[in-house]
Amino acid sequence: MFEELHPQDILRWAFEEYGERLVVVTSFQPTGIVTLHMLSQFMDRIPVATLDTGLLFPETYALMDELEKRFNLDLHRVQPRLNVEAQADVEGDHLWARNPDRCCFLRKTVPLRNALIGYEAWITGLRRDQSDRRGSTPIVSWDQKYGLTKLCPFATWTEDMIWTYIHAYELPYNTLHDQGFPSIGCWTCTRAVKDGEDMRGGRWSNHAKTECGIHVPNHATA
Numbered sequence: 001m002f003e004e005l006h007p008q009d010i011l012r013w014a015f016e017e018y019g020e021r022l023v024v025v026t027s028f029q030p031t032g033i034v035t036l037h038m039l040s041q042f043m044d045r046i047p048v049a050t051l052d053t054g055l056l057f058p059e060t061y062a063l064m065d066e067l068e069k070r071f072n073l074d075l076h077r078v079q080p081r082l083n084v085e086a087q088a089d090v091e092g093d094h095l096w097a098r099n100p101d102r103c104c105f106l107r108k109t110v111p112l113r114n115a116l117i118g119y120e121a122w123i124t125g126l127r128r129d130q131s132d133r134r135g136s137t138p139i140v141s142w143d144q145k146y147g148l149t150k151l152c153p154f155a156t157w158t159e160d161m162i163w164t165y166i167h168a169y170e171l172p173y174n175t176l177h178d179q180g181f182p183s184i185g186c187w188t189c190t191r192a193v194k195d196g197e198d199m200r201g202g203r204w205s206n207h208a209k210t211e212c213g214i215h216v217p218n219h220a221t222a
């Protein structure tokens with residue numbers, strides 16, 4: 001049924017089904033921005049969690065502040081237990097360069113698990129066109145990893161459809177996208193893509209890693 005629905009209808013269904021037990025998790029990339037704009041059409045205050053690793057680009061923090069005001073977000077900036085300096089004391093310097101799976105586990109996966117406690121469904125911006133691994137992303141599924149329903153309302157949309165929407169509504173977006181960064185994470189692990197690379201080719205480019213782990217079942221380096 002969901003395969004045939006417009007994302008806005010899926011989002012409205014989710015709101016009616018889960019109410020205050022629903023949260024958007026976004027890093028304010030294009031799909032997340034479209035998600036927030038659609039939700040703002042019928043939600044006065046949108047619960048949002050974002051993973052603030054302490055290593056985001058200044059442009060990302062600026063966009064976060066702007067969108068928080070514009071969409072009246074109830075924004076939870078989810079931070080790891082240890083800041084970057086404290087993590088270095090425990091794990092050694094530059095963990096992201098030596099063991100990015102461990103770093104993502106500490107700075108993203110564990111904080112997200114804690115942030116989702118009390119919710120019954122989370123909305124993500126995963127799309128099938130983003131990578132081969134994401135090619136079979138379901139729109140609605142049970143998330144065994146975190147123990148709640150996972151919604152990907154834009155699974156069937158393409159990058160072009162997202163950008164058409166953003167430009168049509170003149171929505172703000174991360175200015176790094178205009179500098180060759182189609183996918184943006186921590187500044188320590190993200191570079192501009194080169195000709196011929198896919199849109200996530202600039203993430204963890206010195207490693208085989210392609211996902212931070214929050215969307216990968218059973219991915220952990222505890």
Ligand code: SF4
Pocket residue numbers: 053055095096099100101103104105107108185186188189212
């Ligand atoms: S993206 Fe890089 S710096 Fe950020 S949490 Fe993952 S490994 Fe650490």
